Amino acid sequence: MSILGLYNYWVVVALMMAGLYIMIARYNLIKKIIGLGVFQTSIFYLYITMGKVHGGTAPILAEGYPLYSNPLPHVLILTAIVVGVATTAVALALIVRIYEEYDTIEEDELKSIELAEQES
């Protein structure tokens, strides 16, 4: 397969790296969660790409359509999407609580508040 033929996988790599980079480089907690979302989406995309069969139809048994895509990755990814939504929900709930307690959701400010607390 040529490099262009693998373009789905290039998209996966790009999204994955972008997501990881956002999680590492951004101090804002919401942005970190956005990064996590992008990162997880790239994994969903990876699975879906894996299940694609060239020239295959939707996986429904019917006369005259012998070739169909692998449905298993789709099922797995439905589960993974639910897990991703739950993770995002827990993370956002935590951010709300952090904002109530600290009045900020910037990682560097949180760190300086905690350092000041530790010294006193």
Added chain:
Amino acid sequence: MDIAQQLPALVIVLPMLAAPLCVLIRHSALCWALSVFTSLLTFLSAFGLFNQVRADGVIRYAIGGWAAPTGIEYYVDMANASMLLLVSFISLIVLLYAYESVKKSVVKAKHYLFYAAWMLCLTGLLGITITGDAFNVFVFLEISSLSMYMLIAFGSNRRALTASFRYLIMGSIGASFILIGIGFLYAATGTLNMADMAGRIPDAEAQRAVLVAFSFLTIGLMIKSAVFPLHGWLANAYQYAPVAVTAFLAGTATKVSLYVLLRFFFSIFGTEYSFGYMLLNVVLLPAAIVSFILLSLVAIFQSDLKRMLAYSSVAQVGYIVAAFCLATEQGLTAGIVHIFNHGIIKTALFMSVGCMLFRLGHTHRNSLDNLISTMPFTVVAFIISGLGLIGVPLTVGFVSKFTLIGAAMEKGWWLVGALVLLSSLFAVIYIGRVIEIMLFRKVRVNEPAPVGMKEAPLSMLVPMYALIGVSIWFGVFGTTTLSVAREAALVLLGGYQ
């Protein structure tokens, strides 16, 4: 229908059903009673499973009646039957202990959520252990992790929230890496069933996808089991979580991840591929050694007991991983036996620290002067399990360290054995210092005597001493655990049947 045949499903279903029931009941004490009862039933089921496996060998349970490669299969052998026993036992003991401590540190209106999250966490941990399906591992991993973030955030200090959030970021990256790894394995082998996968890997080994899967799984599992340098999330999470949660997690969470590590490296990829071809020990052994040397040193300088024990946990994970790196039967036995022994000791230690926290309201090392005069039972519990952590003869710690050093010698890794001894010396320092303060340092004269200081309530002491009794039993009769661990090691090295 014979109930004995349904035990693999019951182990998971019981706590899973208890969680929504807790949310429906909403009454604090009733939820606690329900959780204890469920934990007890789960423990009995795990015990039944363990006996069945010991008597008749491997149990394969097809969920919903769908046979193995198509459906999800629960696969119970010696290795995970004993892990199930450990996890359900620790959950039962710590839940019994948790009643008073949770009543004091968590707002009453939220108790039902606390116990519901606990039950979900237990479901997840048991599920990871029992399942024979790779994708199922990921699902249960996320169930346990999400409820863990919630349990940690219940801590009374507001820093519990940031600790939980940082763990969430690290934990989600780890779980995602595991998901990517499983995806590549599926692409390479075309199956998700672990036994099936193990059979097909030798043919697929040449593919780069297997190599990529191996790398992603290694990193993901290293994050989850807190191997140096990916242990960053652990210290804050353990320090700021409610102490019952810390005791539970210290004994189970990292241990279950280490079990998954074992399962993947030894049974699925196979010893030859992991250590012969991928040279896993070149990566893991230095990390493990730095873990148990450096983190033991770091523990010496911690003035908060919970934080000190958290760092010591990372050091102990280092021992276990070093034992795995030997990749021999003896080494694996040492690693598995230490998973058990450390699970029991560290839980007991956190429980005794919890008793101090309950009465004193803090756990600063330097203000525990002469604690023995006011809380003798708590202090004695700390000393006994502290000695176990160091590895004094007649304690469980001795059994596992003796086996570990013996295994290292057998392989000719003298340096590793010597370094294990060196880091045990550091443990003598950090545990010894606390014991010295609690026993011998006199309360300063001009300070007013603390008012209302007395021993922790009986409902906390009894479970703690039950656990310590178990640890002494396994310390004196170490051959029981060793023979179980050896059987488990043989099963893991032998791969799937």
